[in-house]
Amino acid sequence: MKSLRILALVHDHLVPPDDTTGIDVLEAEWKMEYDVVETLREMGHEVRVLGLHDELGAIRPTAGHFKPHIVFNLMEAFAGVTTFDQNVVSYLELLRLPYTGCNPRGLILARDKALSKKLLAYHRIPVPEFTVVRRGRRAVLPKRLRFPLIVKSLFFEASAGISQASVVENEDQLARRVQFIHDSLGTAAIVERFIDGRELYVGVVGNTRLSVFPVWEMSFAGVQDNRWRIATERLKWSTKYQKRHGIMTAAATLPPDVLSQIQRIATRTYRSLDLSGYARIDLRFDEERGRAYVLEANPNPNLAFGEDFAESAEMSGLSYERLLDRLIGFGRRWEPERT
Numbered sequence: 577m578k579s580l581r582i583l584a585l586v587h588d589h590l591v592p593p594d595d596t597t598g599i600d601v602l603e604a605e606w607k608m609e610y611d612v613v614e615t616l617r618e619m620g621h622e623v624r625v626l627g628l629h630d631e632l633g634a635i636r637p638t639a640g641h642f643k644p645h646i647v648f649n650l651m652e653a654f655a656g657v658t659t660f661d662q663n664v665v666s667y668l669e670l671l672r673l674p675y676t677g678c679n680p681r682g683l684i685l686a687r688d689k690a691l692s693k694k695l696l697a698y699h700r701i702p703v704p705e706f707t708v709v710r711r712g713r714r715a716v717l718p719k720r721l722r723f724p725l726i727v728k729s730l731f732f733e734a735s736a737g738i739s740q741a742s743v744v745e746n747e748d749q750l751a752r753r754v755q756f757i758h759d760s761l762g763t764a765a766i767v768e769r770f771i772d773g774r775e776l777y778v779g780v781v782g783n784t785r786l787s788v789f790p791v792w793e794m795s796f797a798g799v800q801d802n803r804w805r806i807a808t809e810r811l812k813w814s815t816k817y818q819k820r821h822g823i824m825t826a827a828a829t830l831p832p833d834v835l836s837q838i839q840r841i842a843t844r845t846y847r848s849l850d851l852s853g854y855a856r857i858d859l860r861f862d863e864e865r866g867r868a869y870v871l872e873a874n875p876n877p878n879l880a881f882g883e884d885f886a887e888s889a890e891m892s893g894l895s896y897e898r899l900l901d902r903l904i905g906f907g908r909r910w911e912p913e914r915t
Contacts, residue, residue: 577635580904582821583611583644583673584591585635585651585664588627608880609650612900614912615881619897623648632667634711639673646907647675652876658731659687661876669912678875682851686873689730689766692849693870699848701841702869704860706768711758715750715767722769726806727753733874737761743770743804763847771860771869775807776789776828779877779888780841781854783906786846788839789888793828823885827891838868845870853906856885 578600586592592610593599593900601607604639607624615624623688624642626634628651639647647668654660664791668675686692693703708730717725723745729737744750750767757765764794779789796805824825828835842857860867877885881896 578766579622581642582616582621582623582646582648582904583639583642584625584648584772585614585633586607586625586627587653590650591625591627608878608883611881612648612650612879612897615896615900619901623654626716627793628654628664635673637672646904647673648907649675649677652878658733659684662687666709674908676903677853678855679850679852679910679912682849682855684873684878685849686851686855687731687873688734689728689860689872692702692873694868695848696845699844701844701848703725704769704771704869704871706766709754709758709765709767711762711764715754715765717750717767721767721782723750724772725750725767726769726770727765729757729761729850730766732761732763733872738806740804741872743806757847763826767806770804772805772863772873773860773862773864773869774828774830775805776861776868777825777884777888778839778857779854779885780842780846780851780857781906783852783910786843787892788843789834789885790890791828791830792825792884792888794825796898815848823837825887826872827888834866834868836859840870841868845873849873851875852910854885854903862879 586609588607590609590647592606592613601610604610613623626638627635641691649665651661651664652658654664662680665683666680685695690706690708693706696703707718707721712730724743726743727750728742737760741753744753750847752768754765757763771815775794777792781787794807830831837858838859845857846855851873855873855875857873858871859868879885886899
């Protein structure tokens with residue numbers, strides 16, 4: 577690809593420093609932003625980084641002066657609100673600026689875990705049974721739901737608010753955990769059947785024609801037998817915790833027909849939610865039933881070098897540089913529907 581002018585949109589507190597001397601980049605919270613920006617520059621692109629929090633006004637004059645060929649969107653929220661990320665890309669579309677990652681419609685459908693599960697169920701894609709508890713309400717379980725259950729934020733991703741206490745086995749635990757989600761994260765809670773199985777991730781890229789990466793698995797081999805095998809917030813983001821407990825991710829070892837089935841479910845999920853650009857589909861595989869359940873779809877997942885998405889892309893033959901190149905290509909070709 578020829579040299580491009582690329583405007584990288586990042587959260588203002590995640591703007592990577594120009595000089596990383598003496599800094600452990602692997603532990604930095606801006607590692608993904610650093611990896612993407614520095615790799616793009618090493619590829620010969622001219623990259624300008626713009627940090628945002630709650631004001632979109634800086635995008636227009638910056639774009640007008642810089643005239644980017646594409647915006648590399650690394651925003652996962654706006655003004656601290658996860659579901660506002662779709663407004664950022666909506667604004668880019670209004671400015672007629674091409675961008676990487678998912679379109680506004682796909683973001684809306686995927687961010688609401690209840691809405692996405694309803695759509696997937698309509699398309700006969702297996703999902704756990706669930707109910708939603710709005711803020712100010714108490715949990716009233718439908719008859720189809722049986723303990724153990726897992727309680728999460730309806731909107732937050734990246735394992736936000738998930739701990740061992742998220743899996744509940746009785747009414748008292750359920751009430752406490754729902755209240756915790758309401759109070760600490762300020763969102764409604766989704767309560768779903770806990771699938772005791774293997775934790776799988778599948779990367780999918782593309783707009784119309786899709787490519788699917790190898791099925792990836794999180795291993796809980798080092799987790800104590802008396803603890804739930806779930807990707808808690810601490811487990812997911814603390815490399816020290818992962819090393820201490822032997823937590824690792826790698827290509828899943830399952831029969832070829834099962835792997836193919838899971839990849840098909842991932843691509844069907846991607847299409848059913850009108851996703852574009854790139855996404856990671858999170859599933860649980862119940863070996864006893866021989867069935868995979870979609871937990872959620874994550875548009876614009878973590879793009880850091882060495883993380884699951886990039887590693888699975890590498891196994892499929894896409895180096896980190898080629899992965900970023902592909903995402904730019906998808907972004908430049910994306911055309912929102914106009915009626």
